[in-house]
Amino acid sequence: MSMDALPFTPHPGVRHLSALRCQAGVPREVEDFVADEVPVALQFNGLSHAVMLATPLDLEDFAVGFSLSEGIVDHAGDVFGMDVETVDQGIVLHVEVASRCLARLKERRRALSGRTGCGLCGVESLAQALPRCKRRVAPAVLPAAALSGALDGMRARQALQSATGATHAAAWCGPRGELRLLREDVGRHNALDKLIGALAREGLDAADGFFAVTSRASYEMVQKTVRAGVGTLAAISAPTALAVRTAQAAGLCLIGFARGRDWVAYSAADRLIVEPLAA
Structure with a gap:
């Protein structure tokens, strides 16, 4: 979002740069802010699982939320700890989870190993691609x-x-x-x-x-x-x-x-x- 003056001090989620802005056919140098986006790798008990492109903010929240949303853990208490490591290529989230959760994750990865293809890679059936939500939410007005x-x-x-x-x-x-x-x-x-x-x-x-x-x-x-x-x-x-x-x-x-x-x-x-x- 181009602007002539900086509205606030940038934080880790924002990068400040110079850009050339053209209005009504007239170009001029301006200061700009752009959202930061970096590769974030998630490792569970040392096991690499996924790499996401994300804004490098609230990464502890991201690790717990991703673990819950993906069914890797059942509740937040299954996450025993985490470390955020900045490396040359991006960020690594080292997440420590309960042993039963790790065993379930390893079994899921074994089921996907050796399969290749396009689309939903590693997914063998439509049932795996679109699992049903087993949970029903409580009605609320x-x-x-x-x-x-x-x-x-x-x-x-x-x-x-x-x-x-x-x-x-x-x-x-x-x-x-x-x-x-x-x-x-x-x-x-x-x-x-x-x-x-x-x-x-x-x-x-x-x-x-x-x-x-x-x-x-x-x-x-x-x-x-x-x-x-x-x-x-x-x-x-x-x-x-x-x-x-x-x-x-x-x-x-x-x-x-x-x-x-x-x-x-x-x-x-x-x-x-x-x-x-x-x-």
Whole structure:
């Protein structure tokens, strides 16, 4: 996001650089902020598992949230510790998990070894590619007015987005739309993982509120929400058909195009309380 003056001191999630900006055909040198994006490798008890491109902020939250969302651990207590190591190529998260979780992860990796192909690499069947959410979320009634309040609160708290214009946010909001916790990242999945991890690390009951995200609502975003035990997911953009079917099967209230007082409920719409506009 180009600007003539620096609005704040950059932190690890933001890089400052010079750029050439052209307006009305006139180029000029400007100062700019861009969102940082680095490879983040996750290792569990010394076993390399995945490398993600992420904003290097709230990495402890990311490690816990990723572990929960991917089913590597069952709860935050299964994560015994972690170290963040900066290397030349990026960042390595060394995560120590319970032995039973590591055994499950190794068994999963053995099942995937030796298989190659395109698409969902290492996945042998459609059942593996699209596992069903075994969990159903508890019903919760939500005033529709809470959606606009949550989105307004998110915009005010998105420091990275305000500085760079390049990041997504995921927020945990209270039943009246009050913003309780927010995490940002260049990746929408990463932002939600960071939020889930922060909730778990702080021992907060995620079910006592709803999630709002500044992205589309994909199947993976729905799955992560359900696994976190949250009953409502509101996205500012559209859901996919698979996301809607998954939400319906899990009892999740899925809302798309949530912008101001406008929204579209694709699943469990009966949970929303819509008050008529004042005359």
